[in-house]
Amino acid sequence: MSDHKLFNQLKEIQVTKRAPALWREQTRxxxxxxxxxxxxxxxxxxxxxxxxxxxxxxxISPVPIMPMLVVMLGLIFGYAPISQAYSASLPGNLFYPVKRTVERVELSLRSTPATQGLFHLKLAERRLNEFNNLPPSATPAQAGLLRDYNIDLSFAQASLQAADDSKLAMQYDEVATELENKLANTKVSPNSQTSYNVAVVLTDKLSATALAVLVDAHQNGQNGLLPAAVAQRLESQISKIQNKLNNMENRISEFPESKSAPRVVLETKQTVVPAKEASREAKKSLTEAMVLIQKKEFTLALQKVQESEDITTKTEAAITKAETPAVATPTEEQGKVDGATTTTPEVKPNETAPVNPEKVEKPAEPTPSTNTNTNVKQ
Amino acid sequence: MSLTRRIEEEILLLKIKHGDQQAFATVYDTYVDSLFRFVAFRVRTQELAQDITSELFLKLWQYLTQNNEARVKNLRAYLYQVARNLIADHYRSEQKTLSLEEAIDIGATHAPGQLSPEMRLSLRDIESALTKLKDEWQEVVVLAYVEGLKPHEIAIIINKSPAATRVILHRALQELKKLLGQL
Known part of the structure; x- marks a missing residue:
């Protein structure tokens, strides 16, 4: 036997000779x-x-030193072209990996869920801006950016739920509204459609969670939130859902008669109904919510809004599913962004890991915890 | 050891010093198998190897948490050093009973000199030959070829210079081949 074979066999001992699993666990x-x-x-x-x-x-240990040094010196001495090139860099650019590394460094220096969450929101916004600035041909990079956006949003969501702070929720609310507007104006290629749909759902969910925290805080008399402000926020949410329902009704009316009508499960009534009826139920909940807002019963109003949102989401999913012809699964969005992702998988001991947004397979079925009945206390 | 791994261990050690059990569990999960293997080759009974392995993790925890001045520069080396010390303590306090039949999953199938060159050497044969090496030689072979440590890392553990470690490694390998009937 050659030396090489002997060494290989010695190496194999590492695999074959292990501590008994039961003992290992018990000792642990x-x-x-x-x-x-x-x-x-x-x-x-x-x-x-x-x-x-x-x-x-x-x-910073895995990052090539030279580009990092160039950027750091440029930032320190304020050399404008370098600073500009660095902050405007996009995937594929020389400075982009450094930009992402600096973001990771900045994230690691934030020690509380609140500050981390806000930073994740900022990063999500950056990813969306980069996405919008990319040329249409850069589809793999686009998919990667949307994926990173979804990851940052999930971390932000988890941080908001962990912090449960109304001041934080107000900041989140503002940012979430901006993100929704930007997403609405984002042009997406077919390859990125799935990630885009997940992004829309996650952004909605973030907005809904922030609203729930605000209503809850008002209920508990925290932070002096004015009833008018809470009412206005609830009304804008209602208006958003109303627009969705109106769009859906157009789609329902255009649905070909030859196809079987989409049906929706109504959990509140434990029944399955056609999409048209589900849409009516959703509108009814919104009307009830408006009445409750007038009476300043914001918690109950929020419940109605959440109920309506839930039905709307399901109805939209059912319609989309029914509209989509049976085609091959879209190509996988394996976009890889140059430079490591900013968000690290590390989860601090007292946090729960966010749901992986990339486990969503169809646009119609958002991440498992879309139930927005969060933080609602009676 | 890579720079990243070294920094990760620095962070873990600092956390353990402050009573972070999750960090301690991470260290345990990372090193338990390799330390168990190392000890098992030396003491040759499963129960004793398990006792020594669990004791050494407890010693790590106690050393770091009860001693403000505790400084561990190289966690892996430290753990192996503690393992060696515990093994030495065991041999000092108890009479060494050596029997191949007591070995964990080692059973000599052939006396070394009777192995025919054509016969493929099994892992059992190699493990059996390893147990016949001198303690220090066995340690360096296990650390180098089973655990994949570099000579300068092994040198820290066995408290010798890197050059001396390379010499020991060479001699140990020659002896192992001789035992396996290859020379």
Missing amino acids: ERLLTLTETQTSRTYNFSEVVSLSWSRVRLV
């Missing part, structure tokens, strides 16, 4: 139980600095 549990009794020590200032610096080093 036992060690964690034994160490549980110790109270954790707080970090002093130098340790905080050391930890932050280590995180920064971890983030």
Whole structure:
């Protein structure tokens, strides 16, 4: 046997000779139980600095040094062309990986869910701007940007739910409205359609969560939110859903008679109804919501709005599904953006990982937790 | 060890110092198999290898959390060093009972000199030959070829210079081949 074969066989021992799985798990549990009794020590200032610096080093360690140095020096000395080139860089550009790395560094320096969430929102906005600035031919990069947008939005959503702060919710609300407007004006290629649909759903969901937090805060007398402001916000949400329903009715009326009409499951009534009737139910909920807003019963109004939104989403999905002819699955959106993604998969111990938006297979079926009955307390 | 991995370990060590159990669990998950293997080759009984392995993780936790001045520059090296110390303590305190039949999944199928050159060497034969090496030689072969450590990393663990470690590695490999009937 040659040396090479001997070394290979020695290497194989690593695979074949392992600690028994049961013992490994039991020991793990036992060690964690034994160490549980110790109270954790707080970090002093130098340790905080050391930890932050280590995180920064971890983030920048894989990045090529030279472009990074060029950008850092340019930013420090304010050399305008470099600063401009850096901030306007798009996928495929030399500075783009550095831009994404600097974003990761900035993210790692934010220590609370609130600040992280806001930064994720900012990043989502950047990705959307980059998407809109890309040439139409750059379809793989477009798909990658939308994917990153969805990831950032999911993290932002999780942070908002973790923080449950009405001031934060107000900021989120403003940004979410801007994002919705930008998305509405975004031109999308067929290859990116699925990611785009997910982006729309996630943005809606973020807006709805922010609204729920605001209504809840008002209910609990937090932060002095004016009833008029809450009412206005609820009304704008109602108006948004109303527009969707009106568009849907046009689609329903144009639906060919030869095809079987789309049907929708109404959970509140435990029944399946045609899309037209579902649309009527949704409108009825909106009308009831308006009445409740007049009475300043915002929590109940929000419930009605959420109910209507749920029915609208399902109806839209049913119509889209029924309209779509049986074709081959669209090409996978495996867009790869130059430079690593900004969002790191690390989840801090007291956070829950957000739902992976890319698990959505059809535009009609958004991420599992689209139930927007969040943060609503009676 | 790559720069990224080194930085990750620095972060983990700092967190463990402050009682972060999740960081401790990460270290455990990363190293438990390789340390168990290392110990198992030396002590040759499964139960003892398990005891020593679990004790060494506990020692790591105690050292980091109960000692403000604790400094671990290289976590992997530190763990292997602690493993060696615990194994040495075991041999000091108990009489060494060596029997191939007590080995974990090692059973010599042939006496080394009787292996025919044409016969394919099985993993069992290699493990059996490994157990016959001198302790230090066995350690360096396991660390280098099973765990994939570089000579300078092994040198830190066995407390020798990198050059001396390379010499030991060469000699250990020659001896292993001799035991396997290849020389």
